[in-house]
Amino acid sequence: MLDLKYIRDNLEEVKKNIQIRNVSADPEKVVNLYNKKNEVLKRTESLRQKRNENVRIMKGKLSEGERLKLIEAGKKLKEEISALELSLEKIRSNLHREILKIPNLTHPDVPEGRSEDDNLELKRWGKPAEFTFKARDHLQIGNELDLIDFETAAKVSGQKFYYLKNKAVMLELALVRYALEILEKESFTITLTPDIAKEDIVEGIGFIPRGEESNIYSLEGTGTCLVGTAEITLGAYFSGQILKAEDLPIKLAGLSHCFRREAGAAGQYSKGLYRVHQFTKVEMFIFCRPSQSETQHSYLLNLEERIYQGLDIPYRVVDTCTGDLGGPAYRKFDIEAWMPGRGQKGDWGEITSASNCTDYQARRLGIRFKENGKSVYVHMLNGTAVAVSRTLIAILENFQQEDGSVKIPEQLVPYTGFSRIN
RNA sequence: GGAGAGGUGUCCGAGUGGUUUAAGGAGGCGGUCUUGAAAACCGUUGAGCUGCAAGGUUCCGGGGGUUCGAAUCCCUCCCUCUCCGCCA
Numbered sequence: 312m313l314d315l316k317y318i319r320d321n322l323e324e325v326k327k328n329i330q331i332r333n334v335s336a337d338p339e340k341v342v343n344l345y346n347k348k349n350e351v352l353k354r355t356e357s358l359r360q361k362r363n364e365n366v367r368i369m370k371g372k373l374s375e376g377e378r379l380k381l382i383e384a385g386k387k388l389k390e391e392i393s394a395l396e397l398s399l400e401k402i403r404s405n406l407h408r409e410i411l412k413i414p415n416l417t418h419p420d421v422p423e424g425r426s427e428d429d430n431l432e433l434k435r436w437g438k439p440a441e442f443t444f445k446a447r448d449h450l451q452i453g454n455e456l457d458l459i460d461f462e463t464a465a466k467v468s469g470q471k472f473y474y475l476k477n478k479a480v481m482l483e484l485a486l487v488r489y490a491l492e493i494l495e496k497e498s499f500t501i502t503l504t505p506d507i508a509k510e511d512i513v514e515g516i517g518f519i520p521r522g523e524e525s526n527i528y529s530l531e532g533t534g535t536c537l538v539g540t541a542e543i544t545l546g547a548y549f550s551g552q553i554l555k556a557e558d559l560p561i562k563l564a565g566l567s568h569c570f571r572r573e574a575g576a577a578g579q580y581s582k583g584l585y586r587v588h589q590f591t592k593v594e595m596f597i598f599c600r601p602s603q604s605e606t607q608h609s610y611l612l613n614l615e616e617r618i619y620q621g622l623d624i625p626y627r628v629v630d631t632c633t634g635d636l637g638g639p640a641y642r643k644f645d646i647e648a649w650m651p652g653r654g655q656k657g658d659w660g661e662i663t664s665a666s667n668c669t670d671y672q673a674r675r676l677g678i679r680f681k682e683n684g685k686s687v688y689v690h691m692l693n694g695t696a697v698a699v700s701r702t703l704i705a706i707l708e709n710f711q712q713e714d715g716s717v718k719i720p721e722q723l724v725p726y727t728g729f730s731r732i733n
Numbered sequence: 734g735g736a737g738a739g740g741u742g743u744c745c746g747a748g749u750g751g752u753u754u755a756a757g758g759a760g761g762c763g764g765u766c767u768u769g770a771a772a773a774c775c776g777u778u779g780a781g782c783u784g785c786a787a788g789g790u791u792c793c794g795g796g797g798g799u800u801c802g803a804a805u806c807c808c809u810c811c812c813u814c815u816c817c818g819c820c821a
Contacts, residue, residue: 352783353784353789353790356782356791360790363802382801382802385800388801389802553779
């Protein structure tokens with residue numbers, strides 16, 4: 312969330328930002344609720360002060376008459392205070408609800424636009440393969456080589472689930488190992504995170520844990536959710552803590568399953584493994600000083616590129632436009648891999664994203680560090696190291712051979728133990 | 734899942750209704766002394782909200798309750814430890 316004082320003092324800027332990011336939020340309502348909260352808080356606190364004074368007097372020796380009088384006064388104060396506290400609580404919860412709708416500020420270089428079509432292409436790497444035969448999509452390849460089984464998964468778990476089989480299993484494990492080793496060398500602390508997190512944590516990271524529009528599976532009656540990404544469990548790792556300035560930047564990497572409801576998502580561009588309810592992902596996370604976050608953001612993008620260059624997957628990098636940014640992100644770079652089976656004649660498909668969320672998440676989660684005796688919110692960044700299911704698409708479709716087999720990228724062979732699937 | 738013991742500031746730890754405005758210790762920071770360091774001594778040292786500030790207010794695992802007044806009493810949930818049960 313944004314700082315309340317900042318919204319109050321920069322209302323026009325916040326309004327403009329909401330407009331270019333194409334979301335519905337009402338900062339004026341937030342400011343009104345904030346002012347109202349402060350006003351009621353002030354009255355509550357002055358009554359509390361009276362109550363405390365009253366109590367202090369009663370610590371000493373008093374005549375019975377005086378004591379009774381003070382007790383009566385205390386009773387009256389108590390009633391007034393609880394009435395005010397009740398309305399304060401109401402205002403607070405309204406304020407909380409409204410402020411969560413307000414997105415992060417936006418980096419000045421982010422292209423303005425309404426949808427992903429307005430994202431700005433920054434660069435391309437590699438050359439999409441030109442096939443001398445009719446290219447198949449990963450569904451066909453997966454079927455022919457007995458690698459992916461959607462039908463059985465639909466029967467057992469529902470649509471948009473899948474069984475990986477045979478060499479695809481090893482390929483998934485190899486990708487995970489490949490990414491984790493690179494990150495370990497980059498002195499990330501590698502972790503294997505829980506796949507479940509508490510609702511307030513999920514919300515603190517900026518996801519909506521419940522409701523129709525939520526992309527998150529909540530576990531009824533437990534106050535917890537299945538994580539949509541390890542960004543949640545990594546980001547909350549230090550929640551409520553004050554970090555040592557000399558420890559920054561802190562780099563964590565996490566392997567987890569990711570669960571997404573994807574309600575209403577369907578169609579040609581979501582087919583097969585592209586949009587599924589469960590997949591495996593290695594995520595990177597950085598906590599740093601505000602002055603470092605732009606550099607760290609480039610660093611994350613750079614690492615992602617290295618990882619996909621190592622896999623020989625052709626890709627392009629895009630700077631996500633204002634209308635396509637999620638609430639917490641200040642700026643986001645996506646890597647889109649070339650997927651020959653996507654659309655009619657192949658297309659780019661998002662395979663990683665690296666976001667600089669500045670202090671938007673840190674404020675809700677209470678993650679700070681000390682600077683000159685003052686506590687400052689850290690900046691938090693996240694990036695995909697390997698999203699396995701989509702990387703499988705890219706590998707199967709880009710490295711398919713005329714004889715129906717699939718070649719494994721050279722750098723992955725030490726991890727798979729085979730260089731070809733057939 | 735059952736029984737018991739716990740959860741207090743960066744850490745250890747005292748505290749069972751009103752001199753707790755959280756004792757004391759360790760650690761950190763500053764200083765005295767010293768060629769320098771150690772030791773010793775002196776001082777200082779949590780966070781949030783509000784406010785220009787002074788100040789005020791909240792926080793003793795979370796939430797709720799009793800009371801004029803709660804770290805302290807009651808209810809509830811969470812977590813940790815020990816033992817038992819179950820189990821990859």
